[in-house]
Amino acid sequence: MSIITIATSKGGAGKTTLAQVIGGRVAEKGYRVAVIDADYNHSLSSWLRNFGTYPITVEFELDETKIIPLAERLGETHDLVVIDTAGAATQATVFAIGCADLVLIPCQLSSADIVEASKTSQLVQSAEAMTRQEIVARVVLTDYQPKTIISGHVEEELEACGLKVLRTRLHRLVAFKEMTFSGKVPKSGLASELVDCMLDDIARLGALPFATMKFAS
Ligand SMILES: Nc1ncnc2c1ncn2[C@@H]1O[C@H](COP(=O)(O)OP(=O)(O)O)[C@@H](O)[C@H]1O
Numbered sequence: 001m002s003i004i005t006i007a008t009s010k011g012g013a014g015k016t017t018l019a020q021v022i023g024g025r026v027a028e029k030g031y032r033v034a035v036i037d038a039d040y041n042h043s044l045s046s047w048l049r050n051f052g053t054y055p056i057t058v059e060f061e062l063d064e065t066k067i068i069p070l071a072e073r074l075g076e077t078h079d080l081v082v083i084d085t086a087g088a089a090t091q092a093t094v095f096a097i098g099c100a101d102l103v104l105i106p107c108q109l110s111s112a113d114i115v116e117a118s119k120t121s122q123l124v125q126s127a128e129a130m131t132r133q134e135i136v137a138r139v140v141l142t143d144y145q146p147k148t149i150i151s152g153h154v155e156e157e158l159e160a161c162g163l164k165v166l167r168t169r170l171h172r173l174v175a176f177k178e179m180t181f182s183g184k185v186p187k188s189g190l191a192s193e194l195v196d197c198m199l200d201d202i203a204r205l206g207a208l209p210f211a212t213m214k215f216a217s
């Protein structure tokens, strides 16, 4: 079992999108997935419940004292627990970070995204100090526009802040927006390939319930 927490204090950075593609794709492959929606907007839990595409256990929990026991309980019967957090550093986010095997910090191509990614990374470091355990964290560049001056600039800034970036970037693609209406993670085209590559990166970090995997079908 592993726990992946998706966090950044920047709203609209792509947290729920990441939770959807990771949770949906891993469930599609036959693994037992649970999500904890710790965002008062209910975006992830509504998406999963309204469409019912994936056999994913969905829990909505804002109470910071209940996040870790809930994640542990779900971990007993699931291969992967994904925690989606609110667009502000809440207490629930701190605990969701503290119990994670991997923290993913989505970041779009803006200054505010970098500032909040950096703050979130500091939160991860505080949680590491508190738990006396290493917590692996990676920035995920999303809504990404390759080969633009801004993309190069953002990558330089992230490096200057000492933030580690996941190899796969999720490009700005309409398929990721269509997903919000279809309830389905893209299964063809570039969006699908990027999701598979990203999961491969995450597996290499040891945060998926399989040591090695070949996601691309
Ligand atoms: N790679 C992407 N390509 C296109 N649109 C994206 C991408 N990533 C996120 N979005 C869009 O950005 C908006 C905010 O994303 P969301 O995942 O809801 O952010 P958060 O959960 O951090 O508030 C949504 O409309 C989503 O569809």
Ligand SMILES: [Mg+2]
Pocket: 015, 016, 017, 039, 043, 085
């Ligand atoms: Mg969200």
